[in-house]
Amino acid sequence: MRTQGLRLAPVTLTLIIFQVLVYCWLVYAGGSTNTVTLLNMGARSTPLIREGEWWRLVSPVFLHVGLSHLVVNSVTLLYIGRYIEEFFGHWRMVVIYFISAFFGNLTSAVFMPSTVSAGASTAIFGLFGAFLMLGVCFHHNVIVRVLSHTFLLFVIINIVMDFFLSGVDLVGHIGGLFGGFFIAFMVGAPMLGTVDYLKRLLSGAILTVGLVILTLELK
Numbered sequence: 052m053r054t055q056g057l058r059l060a061p062v063t064l065t066l067i068i069f070q071v072l073v074y075c076w077l078v079y080a081g082g083s084t085n086t087v088t089l090l091n092m093g094a095r096s097t098p099l100i101r102e103g104e105w106w107r108l109v110s111p112v113f114l115h116v117g118l119s120h121l122v123v124n125s126v127t128l129l130y131i132g133r134y135i136e137e138f139f140g141h142w143r144m145v146v147i148y149f150i151s152a153f154f155g156n157l158t159s160a161v162f163m164p165s166t167v168s169a170g171a172s173t174a175i176f177g178l179f180g181a182f183l184m185l186g187v188c189f190h191h192n193v194i195v196r197v198l199s200h201t202f203l204l205f206v207i208i209n210i211v212m213d214f215f216l217s218g219v220d221l222v223g224h225i226g227g228l229f230g231g232f233f234i235a236f237m238v239g240a241p242m243l244g245t246v247d248y249l250k251r252l253l254s255g256a257i258l259t260v261g262l263v264i265l266t267l268e269l270k
Contacts, residue, residue, distance in 0.1 A: 058186035062144045063132030067125050070171060072112045074121050084117055089169055095156045095223075097164035101269065108160065112152040114216075124171045131178045135200065138185060143238045144178075151177020151231040154261070158226025161268045168220045176224045177231025179206050184235035188241045188250070233258045 073092075075082060081088035090096055093110030100107050115121035136144045157174025159166075179202050185192075186199025206228065213221040236254035239246045 060133040060136045062136055062141050062148075063128060066132070066148070066171075067128055070113050070115065070121065070125065074115050077114065083115060083121075086152075086167055089114060089116070090218070094167050094169040096167050097160045097269070100160050108153050108156040109149060111135060111156055111169040112171045112174050115171070116169055120170060124175060128171060128174055128178075131175065131182065131202070131242055135178050135181060138195070138242055139181065139235070139238065139240050140242060143240075146238055147177060147181045147231055148174045150234045151180065151227040154230025154258075154265075155220075155223040155225075155227030157262075157265050157269065158229070159220050159223035161265050162222045163220065166177060166220075168223060170220070172220065173223045173227035174231075176206070176227035177207075177234075180228040180231030180233075181235035184232050185240060185243065188236075188246055189240070192243060195243065229261070230258070233261075 070104065077083040077088060077092060080092065083089070083129065086128035090099070092114055093107055094114055095107050095111040096104075100165075115124060139147065152171075155176065156168070159173070161167055182199055182202050185195050186203070190194045190199070210221065210224065213219045213224060225262070233254040236246055236251050237258070239251065
């Protein structure tokens with residue numbers, strides 16, 4: 052299957068443009084590394100989420116702490132996003148992206164309640180998780196198999212590196228990876244074929260149980 056051009060990845064490009072605009076707004080509002088500014092703009096804060104600000108489980112995906120954070124995430128999103136849009140389609144890309152962000156930030160809120168976090172990494176790890184699902188279901192496709200092996204290696208290296216880097220939301224990354232992997236089973240990838248109904252049902256059950264457990268733990 053031929054990799055399509057960026058002109059056919061409008062969701063990816065829109066997300067990148069939007070997070071760049073939000074970054075500029077952050078800088079203007081007080082600085083992208085200013086904790087107060089980040090909180091005012093929607094960074095993930097467990098105490099505030101417990102007070103009812105549940106939108107903070109999604110809004111952090113648009114915020115970045117420093118220019119290097121923005122650049123790394125934007126380049127990574129550009130790379131993986133175009134593949135996700137090609138193999139899953141546009142609206143499925145949107146679903147995978149934001150469900151992954153939600154699960155990643157929810158996991159982070161539960162296991163790292165004293166930290167403030169922001170960034171698209173939770174959602175991006177979810178996109179990698181979604182492609183790993185393709186490797187499981189459509190391994191007969193040579194391109195999918197090769198890419199899924201490459202992305203699996205990328206994920207493993209990043210998770211290992213996260214253990215040795217300060218200020219990295221490892222828990223959020225794993226939560227996003229989990230969410231992206233299982234939501235991908237649910238939405239399917241009709242451009243490649245049909246996902247077994249039992250796998251879709253089981254994935255939905257796993258996501259639901261995970262959501263219930265994390266929500267109860269958060270409260």
